[in-house]
Amino acid sequence: MSATPNKTGGLPPLSGTPLVLGTLALSLAVFMNVLDSSIANVSIPAISGDLGVSPQQGTWVITSFAVSNAISVPLTGWLTMRFGPVKLFVSSIILFIIASALCGLAPSIGILIAARVLQGAVAGPMIPLSQALLLASYPPAKSGMALAFWGMTTLVAPVAGPLLGGWISDNYTWPWIFYINIPIGLFAAWATWSIYKHREGKTVKLPIDKVGLGLLVIWVGSLQVMLDKGKELDWFNSGIVIALAVIAVVAFIYFVIWELGEKHPVVDLSLFAGRNFSGGVVAISVGYGLFFGSLVILPLWLQTQLGYTATEAGKVMAPVGVLAIIMSPIVGKMLPKVDARIVATMAFLIFAVVFFMRAQFNENVDFYTLMVPTVIQGAAMAMFFIPLTSIILSGQPSEKIPAAAGLSNFVRIMFGGMGTSIISTMWDDRSILHHAQLAEYTGAHNLAFTQAVNGLMARGMSQQEAWAVVERTMTVQASTLGATDIFWISGILFVVLIGFVWLTKPSKSAAPVDAGGAH
Structure with a gap:
């Protein structure tokens, strides 16, 4: 190099x-x-x-x-x-x-x-x-x-x-x-x-650093398996999940203590002492976790609840790359002249708008309405990775750039997996809660429910078939409400993350200039 x-x-x-x-x-x-x-x-x-x-x-x-x-x-x-x-x-x-x-x-x-x-x-x-x-x-x-x-x-x-x-x-x-x-x-x-x-x-x-590497393997492996198997094993009602959580926490604590005292650590945790590195890593990692989680639940919701095929769901998600590709070179040219924090702030604001738009979805949403926020999200992505990477690498000496880039990508990848697991679990929990709330309005005591069932039976359905239709409708509505809850929360968190961006030091394209100058 x-x-x-x-x-x-x-x-x-x-x-x-x-x-x-x-x-x-x-x-x-x-x-x-x-x-x-x-x-x-x-x-x-x-x-x-x-x-x-x-x-x-x-x-x-x-x-x-x-x-x-x-x-x-x-x-x-x-x-x-x-x-x-x-x-x-x-x-x-x-x-x-x-x-x-x-x-x-x-x-x-x-x-x-x-x-x-x-x-x-x-x-x-x-x-x-x-x-x-x-x-x-x-x-x-x-x-x-x-x-x-x-x-x-x-x-x-x-x-x-x-x-x-x-x-x-x-x-x-x-x-x-x-x-x-x-x-x-x-x-x-x-x-x-x-x-x-x-x-x-x-x-x-x-x-x-053999000890550090061993501890890294243990805590990352335990955490990932816990997140992957948690939903299947009913999370902390399972002894296996509890054991994995304890192993992950204990190994992580020992890992941090060991790495901070090691002369040649496998992971240079001293990088987090830098304000730009720590603030930038938190912003890009949590933001990426929210973004990646939405890439999972949105197509799942479309396929499992709204009857979309995998190809149709893919078409809804695909336009996210259009504006990203178009705008990335523009952002690259603009970055040396503009404070990277301003560009990153714009990205988080656009992400927030996108998720607030998705929070308005209902079970009757049409294809065009689904695609609009997806297209807009491409602009946020173009202004997300580039300035935050710039901030994270700013001020790093050339010999530390690989380690800094490696550590920041490690944390981002981890948060991507964690975001997927946590958001999927939250979606299930919120859907169950909304279904229970909707179910309170069913039964012979509820006039609207009785009229709906009688209307379906008048079309030739048996009572069981009519109840099944109502149940399916409630399931779709509950799942939709659960998804929109996640979108609301994600939008709010993107606004909160702007604070971490502004904890970093002001600079105009600091990382690329310093990194380039170090070459």
Whole structure:
């Protein structure tokens, strides 16, 4: 990487064809990585059916990737210093290709899960190193544009994943959701090595923090399994969930104490001492958790309650990338001239408006009304990742950028998983509550209910059939009210998060300028 050499040896930023090709290669690697975190979601029924397991067991295909990926991301700093960023990045791509092939060839669920664990583990360094390599490729004045190009790939992939995964599963076979990584990865690895092999950074042989790594694996693994299995096991009414929670909390406490006293920690928690890093990480992580949670419950609500097909639900979600792609370069150009906190504040305000609009939905909502806030949300996404990444990395010395990017992405990934689990559980709980409240208005004592049942029976239904129709109507209404409760809460939280943005120090594109200058 040119980050360190550029400061000490004077390596210039890239230009012309190498810059274009390098940006494309790094972006494709990130796209492949982020795509794989979501592409399997809609393919779980096909995978579990083909391998002869239940859909619940099939979900481990998703969680195994998430757990190993989250654990490996914070190791980016140590691995970068040990092996060099360019070698590490290219090695991650090649190992990712191999793991993808193993996933597609897996004859059983056990082997598939093992391959997904490998895939998630080797994918960890890709995202933070892609940020660092991109910033090293651009001059300081254009480093905001570099983050804009990077941000576009992270915006499009989560939307493309479910659409592409569903289409492949319906028209081909599920292994192809993994095989498509092979040509993309081969090109990305070749192009990256061709351009960056002479810009490798210095390596330092540091001892690995084995205790810290072990504690990290224990608390992250326990927390993720608890969140994934909590709803299935009725949360804290289950001894298993309680045990996992205790293990996660105790291991986390020991992890923090150990890392703060370790000379060469596996995770550099001292980064949180910086106001920009801590405030930016809280804002981007909680915001991402709310956003990612909505990506789960909105299509679920459309499919399970309003009768939408997976393809139709995908069409509702797909437009989120349109404005994001269009506006990301604009935000990148604007960022060096504008306080990043102002741009991030606009993002949170737009997110809040989007969720307040969704809070007005009812069971009769039409396709156009569903799509409007989705389209608007694209603008918020374009102004969300880029300025907050800028704030998080601002003021960091070049040698700490990989560690800072790795740690911030680790926390963001963790909150994405936590947000999904918590929001799904809250939706269930709120739906049950609303159903119970609606049920209070049923029975012979309620004139409106009696008239509704008699009206249905007059159409030829039996009393049981009429009651079933009323019950289904209540279920849809309760689920809709539960979803709109979540949207209201999310909108309010996005407004609250603006406070964390303004806890950071004022600067105009501080991170890209400093990071670029450090290269």
